[in-house]
Amino acid sequence: MTLLDTSGTLADFGQDTWWVILIKVLLVFVVCVVLTLFNIWWERRVVARMQHRIGPNVHGPFGLLQSLADGVKLALKEDLTPTNADKVVFVTAPVLAVIPAFVTFSVIPFGPVVDFFGQRTPLQLTDLPVAVLFVMAIASIGIYGIVLGGWASGSTYSLLGGLRSSAQMISYEVAMGLALVGVFVYSGSLSTSAIVAAQGDLWFGLVLMPSFLIYAISMVGETNRAPFDLPEAEGELVGGFHTEYSSLKFALFFLAEYVNMATVSAIATTLFLGGWHVPFWIDHVWAGANEGYWPVLWFFGKLFAFIWIFIWLRGSLPRLRYDQFMALGWKRLIPLSLVWICIVATVRVVALENGFDPRWLAVPSVLFTIGMVGYLLSGPKAPVLPVFEAQGAFPTPAMPAGGAVRGAAAPLTFPASIPATRSIEEAS
Amino acid sequence: MTATFVVTAPLMILAALGILVVRKAVHAALLLAVVMINLAFVYASLDAPFLFAVQIIVYTGAVLMLFLFVLMLVGVDVSDEVTESIRGHKVASLLMGLILAVIVLAMIGQLSLGTMKGLATANAGGNLEALANLLFSRYVVAFEATSALLITAAVGAMVLAHRERTEPRSTQAELARERVRAYGESGLHLGPLPAPGTLARHNAVDTPALLPDGSHAKQSIPAGLHGHPKNGTAIEANHD
Numbered sequence: 064m065t066l067l068d069t070s071g072t073l074a075d076f077g078q079d080t081w082w083v084i085l086i087k088v089l090l091v092f093v094v095c096v097v098l099t100l101f102n103i104w105w106e107r108r109v110v111a112r113m114q115h116r117i118g119p120n121v122h123g124p125f126g127l128l129q130s131l132a133d134g135v136k137l138a139l140k141e142d143l144t145p146t147n148a149d150k151v152v153f154v155t156a157p158v159l160a161v162i163p164a165f166v167t168f169s170v171i172p173f174g175p176v177v178d179f180f181g182q183r184t185p186l187q188l189t190d191l192p193v194a195v196l197f198v199m200a201i202a203s204i205g206i207y208g209i210v211l212g213g214w215a216s217g218s219t220y221s222l223l224g225g226l227r228s229s230a231q232m233i234s235y236e237v238a239m240g241l242a243l244v245g246v247f248v249y250s251g252s253l254s255t256s257a258i259v260a261a262q263g264d265l266w267f268g269l270v271l272m273p274s275f276l277i278y279a280i281s282m283v284g285e286t287n288r289a290p291f292d293l294p295e296a297e298g299e300l301v302g303g304f305h306t307e308y309s310s311l312k313f314a315l316f317f318l319a320e321y322v323n324m325a326t327v328s329a330i331a332t333t334l335f336l337g338g339w340h341v342p343f344w345i346d347h348v349w350a351g352a353n354e355g356y357w358p359v360l361w362f363f364g365k366l367f368a369f370i371w372i373f374i375w376l377r378g379s380l381p382r383l384r385y386d387q388f389m390a391l392g393w394k395r396l397i398p399l400s401l402v403w404i405c406i407v408a409t410v411r412v413v414a415l416e417n418g419f420d421p422r423w424l425a426v427p428s429v430l431f432t433i434g435m436v437g438y439l440l441s442g443p444k445a446p447v448l449p450v451f452e453a454q455g456a457f458p459t460p461a462m463p464a465g466g467a468v469r470g471a472a473a474p475l476t477f478p479a480s481i482p483a484t485r486s487i488e489e490a491s
Numbered sequence: 492m493t494a495t496f497v498v499t500a501p502l503m504i505l506a507a508l509g510i511l512v513v514r515k516a517v518h519a520a521l522l523l524a525v526v527m528i529n530l531a532f533v534y535a536s537l538d539a540p541f542l543f544a545v546q547i548i549v550y551t552g553a554v555l556m557l558f559l560f561v562l563m564l565v566g567v568d569v570s571d572e573v574t575e576s577i578r579g580h581k582v583a584s585l586l587m588g589l590i591l592a593v594i595v596l597a598m599i600g601q602l603s604l605g606t607m608k609g610l611a612t613a614n615a616g617g618n619l620e621a622l623a624n625l626l627f628s629r630y631v632v633a634f635e636a637t638s639a640l641l642i643t644a645a646v647g648a649m650v651l652a653h654r655e656r657t658e659p660r661s662t663q664a665e666l667a668r669e670r671v672r673a674y675g676e677s678g679l680h681l682g683p684l685p686a687p688g689t690l691a692r693h694n695a696v697d698t699p700a701l702l703p704d705g706s707h708a709k710q711s712i713p714a715g716l717h718g719h720p721k722n723g724t725a726i727e728a729n730h731d
Binding site: 149152191192193196197199200201203204206207210211213214222225226229230232233236240253 | 515517518521524528531540541543544545547548551552553556557559560563564617618619
C-alpha cells in the first residue's frame with residue numbers, strides 16, 4: 064500500500080489541542096445519537112417491508128422524524144418505580160447500560176489522518192495499544208446495566224431476564240474473544256488504527272473468515288438482538304430485564320441497545336472489513352479514495368451493511384431456545400475457534416520464520432469456513448419416534464397406514480372408482 | 492499518576508468499607524466491582540494498559556458476573572444468615588484476620604514511599620510486547636502450570652457437579668402419552684390449569700375462576716399467590 068503513511072500509528076494520538084478533542088468527543092456523541100434515531104426508523108421500515116406493510120412514513124420526509132417523536136413521547140411518560148425495586152440500583156442500571164455503549168466509539172477509526180480545521184489529526188478520538196481489549200472490557204461493564212436492571216426491578220420476569228443476560232454474556236464473550244485472537248495473531252497488534260492499517264489490500268474478513276463468522280454470530284448474542292434476544296424474550300418474559308422500566312429509564316435501555324448495535328457493527332467493520340479502506344481495490348484505480356474525508360463514507364457504508372443484517376435477522380429468524388443457544392456457544396463456536404486459532408498461529412509462525420506470504424492463509428480460511436458452515440448447519444438429527452402405540456383406555460383416532468405423515472404430505476390422489484360429480488339437472 | 496491516585500484511592504477505600512457494611516449481597520458485589528474498576532484505573536495510570544484491560548475483563552466482567560449470577564439465584568430479599576454454620580469459624584476467622592493484620596502492618600512499616608522505578612526499561616518496545624516476552628520465555632513454566640491448575644479446577648468442579656443420567660430423557664411425545672395415560676387411569680385433567688377469573692369482577696390475578704356451581708376453582712390462582720402474605724386473606728375477602 065502506498066497510502067500507509069496516512070493510516071496513522073499510535074504516535075499520531077495524544078497530540079491534539081484541547082478544542083480538537085472537544086469537537087471530536089461531541090461528534091462521537093452526536094453520531095451515536097443520530098445513528099440510533101436513524102437505525103430505529105430504518106429497522107421499522109425494513110421490517111415493515113419484509114412483512115408487507117409500509118412502516119412509518121408520515122412524520123418528516125419518508126417518516127424520518129418518527130423516532131424523534133417517539134423519543135420525546137417516551138421521555139414525557141410517567142416514570143414508575145416498583146415498590147419492590149432496589150431504588151439505587153434501579154436508577155443506576157440504565158445509566159450503566161448506556162454509557163459504555165458510547166465510550167466504545169472513542170477507539171473506532173472513522174478515517175485516516177486528515178486536515179481538521181487546520182490541524183492534522185486522525186479521524187478517531189483516541190487509540191490505545193490495547194484498544195480492542197478495551198472495547199471488550201467496556202462491553203463487559205455494559206452488561207452490568209442489564210443484569211442489575213433485571214435484579215433491581217424486584218420482579219420475576221426481570222430477574223429471569225437478568226440471569227439469562229449474565230449467562231449469555233459469560234458464554235458469548237468467550238467465543239467473541241477467541242474470534243478476536245485470530246485478528247491479534249495475524250495483525251500483530253491490538254490497536255484499532257494499526258489493525259485497519261494492516262488491512263490495506265486484503266481484508267481480514269477473507270484471510271480470517273472463520274474468525275469473522277464467529278465474531279458476527281457472537282456479536283448478535285452480545286447485543287441481545289433476535290434471534291438471540293433471550294434476556295428480553297417478549298413471548299416468555301414480557302420484556303425481560305426492562306419489564307418494570309418506563310419513561311426515560313426505558314429510553315436509556317433502548318438507546319443502549321441501538322448504540323451497541325452500531326458499536327459492534329463498527330468493530331466488525333474495523334477488524335474484518337478493512338475499516339475505512341475503500342472496498343474492491345478501488346484505490347488502485349482512484350488513488351484519492353483512501354484520502355481526506357472519503358473514507359468516512361466507506362466506513363459508514365460498511366457499518367450500515369451490518370445494521371441491515373441485524374434487521375434482516377430480526378425480520379426472518381425465530382428466537383432460539385435457551386439450551387440451543389448455550390449449546391451453540393459452548394459446544395460449537397468455542398471449539399471451532401480454538402481449532403482455527405491453532406491454524407492461524409501455525410501459518411503465522413511459518414510465515415514469520417520462512418518468509419512465506421501470510422496472505423496464503425486465505426486458502427485454509429476459505430476451506431475451514433466451508434467445513435465450519437457445514438458443521439454448524441448439520442445439527443443433531445430429529446429423533447425417530449415410534450409412530451403408533453395403543454394408548455390404553457383413552458380413545459384415539461385411527462392412524463393412517465404407515466403412521467402419521469411427517470414432513471410434507473404426498474399430493475392428494477383420488478381413486479378412479481369415485482363417481483364423477485353429477486350436475487344439478489342430473490340430480491333432479 | 493498522582494491525580495488518578497488521589498481520585499481513585501478514596502473511592503476504593505470507601506467502596507471497600509461499604510462491602511463490610513451493606514446488608515445485601517448484591518450491593519457488596521457491586522461495591523467490589525467499583526473497587527476493581529478503580530484498581531484498573533490505577534493500573535492504567537501506571538502505564539500498564541494491558542493489565543488495565545485484563546483487570547476489567549477478567550475480574551469485573553467474568554468473575555464478578557459469575558458472583559452476581561449466583562447471588563441473583565438466591566433471591567432479591569434474602570439477607571445473610573447470622574447463625575454460625577461451621578463450628579468455631581468466628582474464632583478461627585478472627586485469628587486469621589489478626590495474623591493478616593500483623594503481616595500487613597509489618598509490611599507497611601517497612602514501606603518507603605517513592606515514585607515508580609524502572610518502568611521505562613520494562614515497557615521498552617511496548618508494554619504488551621514486553622509482557623508477552625516475559626510470560627512466554629522466563630515465566631513460561633509458571634504460566635503453563637497456572638493454566639493447568641485452573642483447567643484442573645474447572646474440570647474438577649464439573650466432575651463434582653455432574654450427575655450421570657440413568658434413564659433417557661423423556662421426549663415431548665412420551666410426556667404427552669404419559670399425561671393421556673394418567674387421564675385414562677385416574678381422570679387427571681388433561682389440559683392446562685384453568686385461568687384465573689381476572690376481569691370478571693376484579694382486575695387482580697388472584698381472583699379465582701368460578702366453577703359451574705358457583706364455587707371457586709382453587710387451581711385457577713397461581714400457586715405462588717396461595718400462601719402470599721399480602722394475598723392470602725385477600726382471596727377470601729374479595730370473593731364472597
